[in-house]
Every structure is written in structure tokens, then in C-alpha cells.
Amino acid sequence: MALDTSADSPAPLRQVSTLIGQWVGRLGPVWVEAEVAQLTRRPGICFLVLRDLRATLSVRATCHASVLDASPAPVTEGARVVVHAKPEFYEPNGSLTLQIREIRPAGEGELLAQLERRKQLLAAEGLFDARLKKPLPFLPGTVGLVTGRASAAERDVLENARLRWPGVRFEVRHALMQGSGSARAVAAAVEELASQVDVIVVARGGGSLEDLLPFSDEALVRTVHACRVPVVSAIGHEQDTPLLDLVADVRASTPTDAAKRVVPDAAEENDRLAGARARLRRAVSGFVEHEAHALAQLRSRPVLAAPLTLVDAQEDALAHLRERTHRALGHRLDRERDAVGHHLARVRALSPLATLERGYAVAQTADGHVLTSVHDVPDAFVVRLADGSAHVTTDRTEETRHDD
Missing domain, CATH: 2.40.50.140 (Nucleic acid-binding proteins)
Known part of the structure; x- marks a missing residue:
């Protein structure tokens, strides 16, 4: 209005x-x-x-x-x-x-939004799980390379890898790296190389978001996820992050970085080997020196410096003990000999033989019965003397009467 x-x-x-x-x-x-x-x-x-x-x-x-x-x-x-x-x-x-x-x-924001949605869906399936990443071999026998024909990325990977390890072998598969059909071509090359090499590198130089879209293709991502050998993604520059970087076992910031990751540096390995050899030599020398010092300390101890000292001391102790044993045994034998002599004297004093030695005799019957009365004297009997026996016959007997 x-x-x-x-x-x-x-x-x-x-x-x-x-x-x-x-x-x-x-x-x-x-x-x-x-x-x-x-x-x-x-x-x-x-x-x-x-x-x-x-x-x-x-x-x-x-x-x-x-x-x-x-x-x-x-x-x-x-x-x-x-x-x-x-x-x-x-x-x-x-x-x-x-x-x-x-x-x-x-514009690009819409493309980024589509990629973000695809990323979230594939991540939900576990395709980007770090636990599924395969480690790179230390020294691969053959390296597979998927890249554009006569591209700078191919030159960077081959030259830098051979500078690091001259004996490295490559199986190169050229594929379209941009535009319609490039994702299918790269996936087919990866599938072909999977049975021939130990590790695969997919390399491409930098580019716009639209140029790098094929490397976020879902079919390519699934092919890399199913690959039985490790895959290194070297797409674009460090700031570029296609989905291939997330599903690959290793992400390299550039093709040159990929070459450094797939093969070791021979010069560095030689230096490491020399360092390890030097450390091992120092360790062995130190161990030998330590053990030699310990052995010298042990040898300097009196027991090892003059080992017979301990034997001599024990021998002297043993001789002393033997002497004490002989003395103790001799004293014991003397005491027991005296005791036996005393007992023998008492037995002899109480023995009938002692009585017989004083002139007495014992009359016995043939069966050993002692005669104590003339009434028991048989016609023949034995008279026991101190040094033997006499067999006698009875002529007559006389009874002696004792006055009270």
C-alpha cells in the first residue's frame, strides 16, 4: 500500500x-x-x-x-x-x-554431504574398522601398482622405491584414474593383482573433489576391503581424503610416501644392522668383562686362592678327633679290662676248681651226682681232682662220727 x-x-x-x-x-x-x-x-x-x-x-x-x-x-x-x-x-x-x-x-558442499552419508553407512558396516587392517610385509617379494599410464604418480612410486631398495620388483597395472569407469578399472586391477603380489599400491596425483570422486566409489571400497593382501592408498595430497583412504590398510599422504612405506630403506637397514651389531658386541664384551671380574673376585678369596687350607684344617681336626677317639677307647678298654679282671678273680675265688687246687677232691657217681655220705658210695665212682679225674672202686667204707 x-x-x-x-x-x-x-x-x-x-x-x-x-x-x-x-x-x-x-x-x-x-x-x-x-x-x-x-x-x-x-x-x-x-x-x-x-x-x-x-x-x-x-x-x-x-x-x-x-x-x-x-x-x-x-x-x-x-x-x-x-x-x-x-x-x-x-x-x-x-x-x-x-x-x-x-x-x-x-555445489561441492552437496558432494561432501553425499560422501559423508556414504562414509557413515560403510563405517556402520565395519569396513573402516582398524582391527581389520592388515600389516604391511617388511620386505615384499613383489609390489603391485595401480596407477595412470606414464603418470607422475607412477614415476614417483617406482623411482623412490628403487632408490630405497634396488631389488624391489613391481607388477604395474595401468587404469583410468579419472572420470566415468575409472572406479571399475581400478577395482578390476586390484582384483587381478591380489593373487600375484604381496602388497598393492593405488596411486594418483592431486586433483579437485570431482576428480577424486571415483576413489570414493562404493564398489571400489568394497573390493579393497575384500582384498586378501594389504592395500596402500596414495590418492592426491595429504589434505585429500577419499573413502579409499579409510578402507585401505595403510594411507599414504602422497605417492612418494607410499614408496617409503612399502619397502625399507637399504641404507637405513644397513645402519640399523651395524648399530645392532655394535650393541651386541658391546653387550657381549660387557658380559664377558663382568663375568671375568666376578671370576677374579671368586679366585681371590682364600678358599679358592689356597683351597688346600680348608682341607688341611679339616685334616688336623680329623686327626685330633681320631687321637681323642683312640685315647677314649683305650681308657674305656682299660677300665673294662680291669672290671673283667675283678670279675674273673671273684669267679675264680668262688669256683670249685680253686678249692680243688688247695688239695680237695670231689667224689661223683658215674652220672655226675656228688657223693656226700659213705652210705651212698657205689662200688665204682669218680674222683674229681684239680687237674683231672680218677676212676676208683670201693674196697670198704668207714663212717666217721662227729662229737657234738
């Missing part, structure tokens, strides 16, 4: 500002394509400056932090975006602001 104004009857600025706010309010939410010229993130809210893609026009915009986080691809300064926003006119200072309700990447 147009205002009826003139130079003599102008409208107040506040009235004009109010009408502009009403007109902007009736515009409703719109989809806007622009470039993010400035982005400031605060707790819970984000402030942006959107710039037209062809003109110098720029408009301020705001959105909740959750709207920015919900974008399929990260939103950064310089990114091309499409936003769904409601224009708002702030009357106090006459500024136009877009209240963003949804933000989507456009």
Missing part, C-alpha cells in the same frame, strides 16, 4: 520502517542460495553473513546451533549453501535479518 506523501507532508521514518517490516513479514519463508562470508558460533546460537554469489550484496542471518549441526556437511566460511529462512526486519535500527530454519550444502 503506497503512502500519500509530499515534500510538504512527509511520512515519519518510524511509519516507513513499520510498513517495511509489515511488507517483509508478508514475504514468508524463502529458499535462498548464497555463500557463507562470515560465521560466528556462540553457545546455542550462530551468526552468519550471507553473500550473493554474483553481487556484493550481503545479509545478516541467525540460526540455532542445532540447525547448523544438522547440516549433512560441515558449514564453514566460504561454503556455498542453500538456506530455508524467514526474512525479518528489525525496526529499531532498520536492519534486515534472515532467520534460518534449515541449511544445506550446495
Whole structure:
């Protein structure tokens, strides 16, 4: 609705500002394509400056932090975006602001968003799991190389690998590394080399996002995941991260870096071998010196310096003990000899033989019965004397009477 104004009857600025706010309010939410010229993130809210893609026009915009986080691809300064926003006119200072309700990447941002979604799906399947990565062989017998024909990447890999290890062997498969069909060609080359080599390098120089899209192809990613030998991805430069880098067993920042990873450096290995040999020599020498010093200490001890000293001491102790034993045994034998003599004297004193030696005799019958009475004397009997026996016959017997 147009205002009826003139130079003599102008409208107040506040009235004009109010009408502009009403007109902007009736515009409703719109989809806007622009470039993010400035982005400031605060707790819970984000402030942006959107710039037209062809003109110098720029408009301020705001959105909740959750709207920015919900974008399929990260939103950064310089990114091309499409936003769904409601224009708002702030009357106090006459500024136009877009209240963003949804933000989507456009151009490369849309490609990045698609790659991010594909990355998340493949990661959910476990294709990028670090536990599935195969280690590279220390010294591969044959290295497979998939690259473009007569490319700088091929030259970098071959020359640097042969400088490091002159005897390395390569099986090279040339494939399209850009454009339609390149993903299928690379996947076919990887499948062919898998049964012929110990490790495979896929190498390509740098390029734009669109140039490197084939190396984020899902079929190629699955082929590398299923490959039975380790695969090294050397695509683009260090800042380029196609999905092939995530599924490969090793990611090399450049083709030159890939050459350094697949084969050892002969000069470095010689230096390491020399260092290990020197360390081993020092260790063995140190061990021998330590043991020699310990042996010298042992030999310097009295028991080893003069080992017979201990034997002599024990021999003297043994001789002393033997002498004591002989003395103790002799004393014991003397005491027992004396005791036996005493007992023998007592036995002899009590023995009938002693009585017989004093002139007495014992009359016995033939069966050994002692005769104590003349009434028991037989016609023949034996008289026992001190030094023998006499057989006698009885002529007569006389009885002796004893007076009381």
C-alpha cells in the first residue's frame, strides 16, 4: 500500500520502517542460495553473513546451533549453501535479518554431504574398522601398482622405491584414474593383482573433489576391503581424503610416501644392522668383562686362592678327633679290662676248681651226682681232682662220727 506523501507532508521514518517490516513479514519463508562470508558460533546460537554469489550484496542471518549441526556437511566460511529462512526486519535500527530454519550444502558442499552419508553407512558396516587392517610385509617379494599410464604418480612410486631398495620388483597395472569407469578399472586391477603380489599400491596425483570422486566409489571400497593382501592408498595430497583412504590398510599422504612405506630403506637397514651389531658386541664384551671380574673376585678369596687350607684344617681336626677317639677307647678298654679282671678273680675265688687246687677232691657217681655220705658210695665212682679225674672202686667204707 503506497503512502500519500509530499515534500510538504512527509511520512515519519518510524511509519516507513513499520510498513517495511509489515511488507517483509508478508514475504514468508524463502529458499535462498548464497555463500557463507562470515560465521560466528556462540553457545546455542550462530551468526552468519550471507553473500550473493554474483553481487556484493550481503545479509545478516541467525540460526540455532542445532540447525547448523544438522547440516549433512560441515558449514564453514566460504561454503556455498542453500538456506530455508524467514526474512525479518528489525525496526529499531532498520536492519534486515534472515532467520534460518534449515541449511544445506550446495555445489561441492552437496558432494561432501553425499560422501559423508556414504562414509557413515560403510563405517556402520565395519569396513573402516582398524582391527581389520592388515600389516604391511617388511620386505615384499613383489609390489603391485595401480596407477595412470606414464603418470607422475607412477614415476614417483617406482623411482623412490628403487632408490630405497634396488631389488624391489613391481607388477604395474595401468587404469583410468579419472572420470566415468575409472572406479571399475581400478577395482578390476586390484582384483587381478591380489593373487600375484604381496602388497598393492593405488596411486594418483592431486586433483579437485570431482576428480577424486571415483576413489570414493562404493564398489571400489568394497573390493579393497575384500582384498586378501594389504592395500596402500596414495590418492592426491595429504589434505585429500577419499573413502579409499579409510578402507585401505595403510594411507599414504602422497605417492612418494607410499614408496617409503612399502619397502625399507637399504641404507637405513644397513645402519640399523651395524648399530645392532655394535650393541651386541658391546653387550657381549660387557658380559664377558663382568663375568671375568666376578671370576677374579671368586679366585681371590682364600678358599679358592689356597683351597688346600680348608682341607688341611679339616685334616688336623680329623686327626685330633681320631687321637681323642683312640685315647677314649683305650681308657674305656682299660677300665673294662680291669672290671673283667675283678670279675674273673671273684669267679675264680668262688669256683670249685680253686678249692680243688688247695688239695680237695670231689667224689661223683658215674652220672655226675656228688657223693656226700659213705652210705651212698657205689662200688665204682669218680674222683674229681684239680687237674683231672680218677676212676676208683670201693674196697670198704668207714663212717666217721662227729662229737657234738
